Amino acid sequence: ATDALTMLANRRLFDEQLRDQVEQARASGQPLVLVMADIDAFKAYNDRYGHPMGDACLKAVAGALKRRLRGPGDLIARYGGEEFIAVLSGASLQTVHGAAERIRRGIEGLNLLHATSSTHAVVTVSIGVATMNPSAPGATTTRLISAADEALYRAKNGGRNRVVAMGMDA
Numbered sequence: 172a173t174d175a176l177t178m179l180a181n182r183r184l185f186d187e188q189l190r191d192q193v194e195q196a197r198a199s200g201q202p203l204v205l206v207m208a209d210i211d212a213f214k215a216y217n218d219r220y221g222h223p224m225g226d227a228c229l230k231a232v233a234g235a236l237k238r239r240l241r242g243p244g245d246l247i248a249r250y251g252g253e254e255f256i257a258v259l260s261g262a263s264l265q266t267v268h269g270a271a272e273r274i275r276r277g278i279e280g281l282n283l284l285h286a287t288s289s290t291h292a293v294v295t296v297s298i299g300v301a302t303m304n305p306s307a308p309g310a311t312t313t314r315l316i317s318a319a320d321e322a323l324y325r326a327k328n329g330g331r332n333r334v335v336a337m338g339m340d341a
Contacts, residue, residue, distance in 0.1 A: 174249040176226055177233035185248035185256060189312050192244070192258050196305045201261040204302045205319040206271050208236070211295045211331040213253035215287040228283055228294055229253065235277045240270065256319070264302040268336040271298045275334055295332035299323025303339045314339065 172184040180188065196203040210216070210232060217225035233255065236247050240257050250256040259267060275298055283294040299322030303315045318339050326335040 177229055177249050179233050179237070179255070180246055180248035182248060182250060185246060185250065185258070188246045189258050192246070192260055193305045193310075193312055195244075196260045199261070200306065202263070202302050203305050203315065204259045204262055204264065204267045204300065205315055206240070206257040206259065206267060206274075207250065207299045207301075207316075207319040207323045208232075208255045208257075208271075208274065208296045209298075209323055209327070210253040211290065211297055211327070212285065212288045215289075216285055216294065219285075219287040231281055231283060232278055232294070232296065235281060236274060239274045239277055256316075264300065264336055264338050267300050267302065268334060271300050271334040271336070274298065275332065279332065290331045297323060297326035297331050298334040299326055300334060300336035301339060302336075307339075310339075 172181060174181045192203060216228060236255055240247055244260050245257060247257040275296055278296045279293060285292060285294045299319045301315055301318035301322050303310050318337060322335040322337045326333045
């Protein structure tokens with residue numbers, strides 16, 4: 172259930188907990204929010220500094236995420252490689268956008284040198300945020316994950332080291 176490197180939830184636990192979070196959000200009428208973060212130019216970082224430093228970078232980013240997302244229902248997981256995901260319930264898109272921006276600044280503030288990044292001299296993250304009313308017709312976890320992934324894609328294409336948030340009708 173735990174990613175051995177970052178000590179965050181692993182992908183399997185995230186998938187299980189997301190289903191539970193959807194059911195709880197439906198019952199409470201609260202929105203569900205996903206935050207998807209990806210370390211910018213991580214392959215270049217690993218190539219330049221080596222895998223032990225890459226692992227240390229992943230641990231540092233995971234720690235920053237844990238310190239900044241600590242609500243009682245928050246679940247933070249390593250989604251794969253250098254990608255992290257968090258599910259939050261009961262928060263507005265505006266509130267979570269602010270939290271995601273604090274995460275982004277916090278990771279940038281770690282000041283981990285990244286000499287091979289084409290955009291920044293330190294390790295940064297791009298973050299996509301999506302929210303959904305789980306009671307809306309057609310609302311699915313797949314659509315919510317896709318929306319967060321799309322927001323992340325827009326953040327990366329917009330220059331990296333930024334947050335893009337989007338709501339869904341369903």
